[in-house]
Amino acid sequence: MSHQPIISRRTFAGGTALAAAALALPALRAQTKLEKNKIALAVGGKAAFYYLPLTISEQLGYFKAEGLDVEISDFAGGARALQAVVGGSADVCSGAYEHTINLQSKNQMFQAFVLQGRAPQIAFGVSTKNMPNFKSVAELKGKKIGVSAPGSSTNMMANLVLSRAGLKPGDVSFIGVGTAAGALAALRSGQIDALSNTDPVMTMLEQKGEVKIISDTRTLKGTIDVFGGPMPAACLYAPTEFIQKNPNTCQALANAIVHGLKWLQTAGPGDIIKTVPESYLLGDRGLYLASFNKVRESISPDGIIPDDGVKTALKALASFDPAIKPDKIDLSKTYTNAFARRAKEKFKA
Structure with a gap:
């Protein structure tokens, strides 16, 4: 089945804008050289709305626009995706924020650096x-x-x-x-x-x-x-050491996600249907759209992780997991908004 005719005027305009931007890019690229432009990204359940911003940024070419070549591996769930990053077969995880708290309780330092969802959905x-x-x-x-x-x-x-x-x-x-x-x-x-x-x-x-x-x-x-409070959900997170070694690469990743979040703020149901792979609709376009309308407000508008949200996450985890001792967790090390703030400014999200 050919997807040619579906290109909306908007995507076409976006394409010409991208082409123009690409001509202007070499100058920009010289200022911020990416430490690593090939990124292996692991995600658990990519077809879920939970990760819609990731899919949008991928499908609309926003990673490429930032000079990134991102290879996305999809796993059955977030815990499996996390294992790929811990094991070293992936650089970055698209997953639930609370994994960074769990990891810190086991003395593994990971940091979330751009938010996709502001409710767990x-x-x-x-x-x-x-x-x-x-x-x-x-x-x-x-x-x-x-x-x-x-x-x-x-x-x-x-x-x-x-x-x-x-x-x-x-x-x-x-x-x-x-x-x-x-x-x-x-x-x-x-x-x-x-x-x-x-x-x-x-x-x-x-x-x-x-x-x-x-x-x-x-x-x-x-x-x-x-x-009992706001709960940050899907985000991009990575080992803290990776973020420290690859700040420009992480900035480019955050830019691509925030660009996708900005697009999602005004996208209509028809735009979503045209952009996501057909298999994501699970054979029922109408119900897929009904679900989208339900979760729409839970998508982050700008990629910023809420400071009160990380406290909610810690409290929730500690309520049923005795291995998590709130006084032993340094929440400030589990996330940073430095990259998302710059991306928000860049795209006026």
Whole structure:
């Protein structure tokens, strides 16, 4: 199927602007030489709205415009993507901010440097097929709960919901189901009793009455209800040492993401459909767009990580993970807004 005719006037204008910018670029590039222009980036569940800004920046050529050649590897969930960076097969992770706190508690220093989402966009739902008479979270004891991948932020959200009902992570079985067609199939076939996952998956199940949503962070209000404050979600993070050695490269990455965030501020549903790969729609364009409208406000407008949000994240993690001691964590080392602020200024985001 050819995608030629779909090029909108806007993309075409953008293309000519890019060409003009490319002519002017050598002068700019001389001032800030990238320490590393080939970047291996790991992400867990790229088709989810959670990482929409990453996909937009990639598809619209914003990484290339910054002189970067970014190779994106997609894993089943954030915990797997993180392992790729820890193991050295990827340079940068597109993942949940709270991983930087977890890592610091294990004496591994990582830093988030540009925000994609200002709400986790995760919903927790119980299968109406397996548990039609569901009344309280306590009934999930001994049940199977689907998450994107064990140890990912979907797992963290499930742990939080369970802990508030007096259940420990060991009281249930967590099963990794990814964030796309596999998650839908696992719930529909009855393999799992509940699911903690992102959109578009959760909206698709909710609209068809297949799950009963019991906890929801797809909106800013829902996030405050669940976490007690703003909660930074998807971001780009990397080992602190990598950021110190490659400041211009990290600036270019932050620029590309903030450029994508700026585009998303005014993009209509039709623009999104034209830009994301067809497979992301999971076979239902209408429901995909319904999900987009639901999570739209949770996309960061400018890439800046909120200072009060990092405190919320620490409090949430410490509430169910005894290995995390809040007084031993230096939050100021888990994130920096230096790159995002410069990018925000550059693109007037």
